[in-house]
Amino acid sequence: xxxxxxxxxxxxxxxxxxxxxxxxxxxxxxxxxxxxxxxxxxxxxxxxxxxxxxxxxxx
Amino acid sequence: xxxxxxxxxxxxxxxxxxxxxxxxxxxxxxxxxxxxxxxxxxxxxxxxxxxxxxxxxxxxxxxxxxxxxxxxxxxxxxxxxxxxxxxxxxxxxxxxxxxxxxxxxxxxxxxxxxxxxxxxxxxxxxxxxxxxxxxxxxxxxxxxxxxxxxxxxx
Numbered sequence: 001x002x003x004x005x006x007x008x009x010x011x012x013x014x015x016x017x018x019x020x021x022x023x024x025x026x027x028x029x030x031x032x033x034x035x036x037x038x039x040x041x042x043x044x045x046x047x048x049x050x051x052x053x054x055x056x057x058x059x
Numbered sequence: 060x061x062x063x064x065x066x067x068x069x070x071x072x073x074x075x076x077x078x079x080x081x082x083x084x085x086x087x088x089x090x091x092x093x094x095x096x097x098x099x100x101x102x103x104x105x106x107x108x109x110x111x112x113x114x115x116x117x118x119x120x121x122x123x124x125x126x127x128x129x130x131x132x133x134x135x136x137x138x139x140x141x142x143x144x145x146x147x148x149x150x151x152x153x154x155x156x157x158x159x160x161x162x163x164x165x166x167x168x169x170x171x172x173x174x175x176x177x178x179x180x181x182x183x184x185x186x187x188x189x190x191x192x193x194x195x196x197x198x199x200x201x202x203x204x205x206x207x208x209x210x211x212x213x
Contacts, residue, residue, distance in 0.1 A: 002136035003182045012133060013189065016126040020196040024203040025120050027213045 014043035071174025096208045103201030106163040110204025129207045130193035131164050134174075141165070142173030154187075162195025 002011065020038025061092040078120035082160035094102075094113050103110025142154035158165050166172050179185050 001138055001182070002133060003180075004137070004185070005213070009182075009185045013130075016130045017192065017196065019122055019126040020200060023122060024199050 010044060011049045014040050014047075017043065085151075092209070093187075096205055099208045100201050100205040103204040104160070104197065105199060106161070107164075107197050109202055111207070114204065116205055117209070126199050127193050127200065128164065130189050130196070131161055134186040134189030134193060135168070137186025138175045138178075138180065138183040138187065139169050139177065139188070139190045140178050140183065141190065143169070154191060157194045158190035160196075160198040161190070162197060165194065 005024040018036045021039045022032040025034045026035045063076065099110045099113055102113060106124070108120035108122070108124035110120075111117070111123060141152075142151055142158050144152075144155050146155075161168075174190070175183060179189060203212065
């Protein structure tokens, strides 16, 4: 059984999802790469931000 | 009813231009006979990336195939749940629709009994989400291949 940490799961999810979003949501190669990277950063940074918000709520 | 000649010429030019654009977009990359749009949609749904591959976009096809298949496989490796139809629960039905997007991967998982019926550990919950999202991404991928074929996307 594969048991990744929370953060590893986030990174894997963000990677695969960003590749598909980049290819399907843009027409040119350069724009695809830029949009894929943008989505990846948003996924990862958004998760980190949400984690801190949850930590602040708890404390 | 009289139509001004300038308007008539304009509308004819517009319709010709539209037809030319649509024809050029529908042409396959290799110059051979194009596949029907419905077949490309179905193929893209059944096997991730096949819709793009049939149009000569093989790099995109490989990337889509690897991304969606890896996501599905990782979901299974995390002991994710495979939903079945007709459970009577709305959330289970939505999960089933998400899983159905995986096409042949879902058929194989049902046939060989892959995946779990009950989520017991935290990582299995991640796995369930991975499998569902892989299916939804494959829906997007298949529709993208269809749009490419119809010329809606350059």
